[in-house]
Amino acid sequence: MRSSLIGCFDIRIIQLLCAVTWCLLSAGLIFGFAALKPVLIAQHVYEDLCYINVAEDPVVELPCTKQDLRLNKMFAVGAVVTNIAALPVGWVLDNYGPRICGIVGALFLFSGSFIYISAKHISFLDPYLTGYISLAIGGPFVFISSFQLANTFPKYSGSILAVITGAFDSSSALFLFYRIYYEKVDPDFNLKKFFTLYLVVPVFIVLCQLFIMPFESYKTLGAVHKLEVEGLDEDGNLPEGQDASMVIPDADECSSLLSGTGPQIQPVLSHGSRRKSVLENYVEARLEKRTRGIFGVLHEKSALEQIKSYWFILMLLFTIVTMLRINYFVATVRSQEEYLLRDSKLAALMNSIFDVALPLLGILSIPIIGIILDNLETYSVLLLVCGLSVFIGIMGLIPSFYPNLLGILLLVAFRPFYYTVVSDYCSKIFGFETFGVVYGSMICVSGCLNFFQTYLDKLTHTTFDMNPTPVNVGLLATTVVISVALLGYIRTQSKRRATLIDDALKSPVATYNST
Structure with missing residues (x-):
């Protein structure tokens, strides 16, 4: 079968098409919760919680507080699990390869779908929460296992990663399409029917993994990011099909470096124990200079030493609060807008805009993200990320339609930007x-x-009587404090390392790239 396919097409193109297809249908499925939630309410999920004390309170407004909290908890747990899964996914991928990793993900997607199909007959556990958790685990397995395809066409590795990431961002639209079909076309197309149809997806993934996808990984995750950042493979060489002129534009300089007759060009502040190629030294020296010494700051340290550093701790704190803010908003967008705008129709409209903008603007922002990362130094990129995060938080506090709309549009574009910056930061630092x-x-x-998101949601429902402002103010204030600490530390280190570079360049034995 494989040989016949190769005869018609380049197998690598088919592999990429398969990966993009399944990422579109499963990679970030759970983040379409805001679109799925009205369907869950309409199909009476957790509605029984509203009638437990009906004798005490005969007037029940749906969704009631208990039902709303349980639904939001379902997303909160799913979001927690899908992020926790990043670590075991990397381990499975590195030890067993992309095929096993993808099949494991497909099995989780299949089990999650089957649990939803059988939900009415399951009483020994919460089928909706369990099914959502299973879908949340399956997504990262099938998504991250696709990264290694960046080396199928090394010349276009950046574009391939952008397409796969775009498919991840778009996958949340599947629940949006389901909600539209359910509300506008067929109200009998319930969860059981939807997930019965969805079983096609994990079956498709397994068939692709068995008959089309490579068994051995083209690259590890670290090698993929090295290829994306430096344009070189894990050995410091150009990928097949590229020549040195693509890295060193000056023909004379390129010739002298490769022949060994030119001056030795290497990073000033970090050399490392591994012997590096001429091209690797050239590229890393250029990156070190462009980032004012930030690139390579901890490259030669052990993982434990890196994790114990302020570089890691401060970025971790920023990642925690940013992820918490995003996921809290995804789970509560409708109720937040109802309180702020005091108009259920405007809140419904805002919810619909968010559902459409989440996948759409996520894709459209990818080229802009690439341009920003390619043209700004690390500190400037982080300054932009922190500034946008604070500005979005401020917009979410204003009880007016247009500031809230602007905040939502920026948030959905900010989400992939923030995740990309974190991975870029980790690879460079x-x-x-x-x-x-x-x-x-x-x-x-x-x-x-x-998981602290569930506590914030409960505070909003009970202590603050559905007013999201106190929680949002607290999250915003925390963001400001952490952002100032992160930017201050990096600014200080950047200046110190830039001074070290300048001093080193003044030494008569030091040579460095002037471009």
């Missing part, structure tokens, strides 16, 4: 050899602490 452990640990810890 901590290096590629420890990338899987360090980045996975950061996302895993952040995911665990995001």
Whole structure:
């Protein structure tokens, strides 16, 4: 079968099409919760919680507080689990390869769908929560296992990663399409029917993994990010099909460097124990200079030393609060807008805009993200991320339609930007050899602490009588404090390392790239 496919098409194109397809249908499915929630309410999920004390309170407004909290908890737990899964996914991928990783993800998607199909007959556990958790675990397995395809066409690795990431951002739209079909076309198309149809997705993934996808990984996660950041493979060489002129534009300089007759060009502040190629030294020297010494700051440290550093701790704190703010808003967007705007129709409209904008603007922002990362130094990128985060928080406090709308549009574009910046930061600061452990640990810890979202939701419903402002003010204030600490630390370190570079360049034995 494989040979016949190769005869018609390049198998690598088919592999990419398969990966993009399943990422569109499963990678970030659970983040479409805001669109799915009205369907769950309409199909009476957790509605029985509203009638437990009906004798004491005969007037029941749906969704009641207990029902709303339980639904929001379902998303909160799913969001926590999907981030925690990043660490075991990396381990499975590195030890068993992408095929096993993808099949494991498909099994979780299948079990989650089956649980929803059988929900009416399951009483020994909460089928809706359990099914959502299973879908949340399956997503990262099938998504992260697709990253290694970036090296199928090394010349276009950045574009391939952008397409796969765009598919992840778009996958939340599946629940939106389901809600539209359910409300406008067929109100009998219930959860059982939807997830019965959805079983096609995990079956498709398994068939692709068995008959089309590579068994061995083209690249590890760290190697993929090295390829994305440096344009070089894990050995410091250009991928097949590229020549040195793509890295060193000046023909004379390129020729002299490769022939060994030119001056030795290497990073001033970090050299490392591994012998590096001429091109690797050239690229890393250029990155070190462009980032004012930030690139490579902890590349030669062990993963434990990196995790204990302020570089890791401060970014971890920023990641925790940012992830918490995003997931809290996704779970409560409708109720927040109802309180702020005092108009259920405007709140419904805002919810609908959010459902459409989440996948759409997530895709449209990807090229802009690439341009920003390619043209701004690390500190400037982080300054932009922190500034946007604070501005979005301020917009969410204003009880007016247009500021809230602006905040929502910026939030959905900010979400992929923030995740991309965190991974870019980890690769540049901590290096590629420890990338899987360090980045996975950061996302895993952040995911665990995001369970605090359920407590914030309960505070909003009870203590603050559905007023989201106190919680949002607290999250915003925390963001400001952590942002100032993170930016202050990086600014100080950047200046210190830039001074070290300048001093080193004045030494008669030091040579450095002038571009």
